[in-house]
Amino acid sequence: GNLSRNGNRSILGSYLECDLEAINSGESYILNLTVHNASDDNEWIRDINIDFPEGMEVTTATNFTGGSLGDLVYDGTTGYGVSVNWHGEDPNGWGVIKGSETAVAQVTIFLDPDYQDNAILSFEVIGDIYGNEPHIITGDVQIINLGPELEWISIDSTNGAITAQTSLDNLIHFNTEGMDDGEYVCEIIINEQFQRQTIIPVFLIVDQYLSVSALILDESGFLKAFPNPFITGSKIMFDIPVSGYLNLCVHDLKGKLIRTLIDNSYLSTGQYQLMWDGKDNNGTDLPDGIYLVTLRTEKRTIVEKLIKLK
Numbered sequence: 001g002n003l004s005r006n007g008n009r010s011i012l013g014s015y016l017e018c019d020l021e022a023i024n025s026g027e028s029y030i031l032n033l034t035v036h037n038a039s040d041d042n043e044w045i046r047d048i049n050i051d052f053p054e055g056m057e058v059t060t061a062t063n064f065t066g067g068s069l070g071d072l073v074y075d076g077t078t079g080y081g082v083s084v085n086w087h088g089e090d091p092n093g094w095g096v097i098k099g100s101e102t103a104v105a106q107v108t109i110f111l112d113p114d115y116q117d118n119a120i121l122s123f124e125v126i127g128d129i130y131g132n133e134p135h136i137i138t139g140d141v142q143i144i145n146l147g148p149e150l151e152w153i154s155i156d157s158t159n160g161a162i163t164a165q166t167s168l169d170n171l172i173h174f175n176t177e178g179m180d181d182g183e184y185v186c187e188i189i190i191n192e193q194f195q196r197q198t199i200i201p202v203f204l205i206v207d208q209y210l211s212v213s214a215l216i217l218d219e220s221g222f223l224k225a226f227p228n229p230f231i232t233g234s235k236i237m238f239d240i241p242v243s244g245y246l247n248l249c250v251h252d253l254k255g256k257l258i259r260t261l262i263d264n265s266y267l268s269t270g271q272y273q274l275m276w277d278g279k280d281n282n283g284t285d286l287p288d289g290i291y292l293v294t295l296r297t298e299k300r301t302i303v304e305k306l307i308k309l310k
């Protein structure tokens with residue numbers, strides 16, 4: 001406003017942040033945005049611009065409130081992949097959020113069900129352009145897209161703290177009620193304070209004929225692989241106690257189909273063996289890792305873990 005301008009002003013260190021770290025596609029959310037002016041030399045924030053990703057719809061928003069000289073006013077823009085501006089100035093044309101002040105706004109969004117990427121909000125925090133640079137702070141706010149919310153898996157707690165050298169039990173629940181037979185996959189992603197991630201793949205088989213005993217190797221049928229671990233190839237051996245159609249496939253730990261070894265073929269009662277060369281359906285050598293060999297018959301599904309080394 002009416003302060004003397006000494007030509008040494010910037011908004012260095014200012015930031016914009018969002019309270020949500022992860023969201024599900026196909027859902028609506030309220031994003032609580034916070035902007036802080038870190039200027040220590042009287043440059044005031046006058047504008048905030050945010051570019052929203054194509055798969056995110058802005059349905060409404062509020063002004064940024066908290067500046068001692070007034071609000072940054074929302075320009076009313078709505079829609080998918082839009083650019084939104086918040087502007088505010090005092091009667092002399094200077095900004096409204098002074099140094100050390102914080103302002104907050106809410107943006108209501110909807111993430112398209114088919115959108116698969118993480119949501120990146122690119123922003124500009126703009127000062128009242130006087131004196132030394134920087135007068136504009138740019139950055140990105142990344143919100144992890146967890147995909148559609150899954151009804152067949154839930155976790156008791158999705159956040160918390162564990163002190164060093166201790167453990168904490170966290171129950172995972174599965175519910176296959178009303179689900180079609182098939183194979184379902186997802187990932188449990190664990191984020192910690194140093195930005196490292198641990199990804200736990202989940203592989204679920206739904207089969208109306210499947211029982212706990214059907215997954216256990218017993219006298220009536222077996223599935224084995226030798227050598228295991230292997231380098232260039234492994235012999236897969238299995239027993240068919242009852243003639244019928246079956247599938248023998250290899251998946252990775254994310255549940256992705258890697259190789260079809262037997263595709264819905266009719267086999268008579270007996271013992272069988274075949275070699276898997278460690279390649280996918282395109283003939284490409286696979287990286288070392290853990291793979292799942294799945295034998296599916298009309299009555300049972302058996303899974304064997306197979307380790308490939310280099």
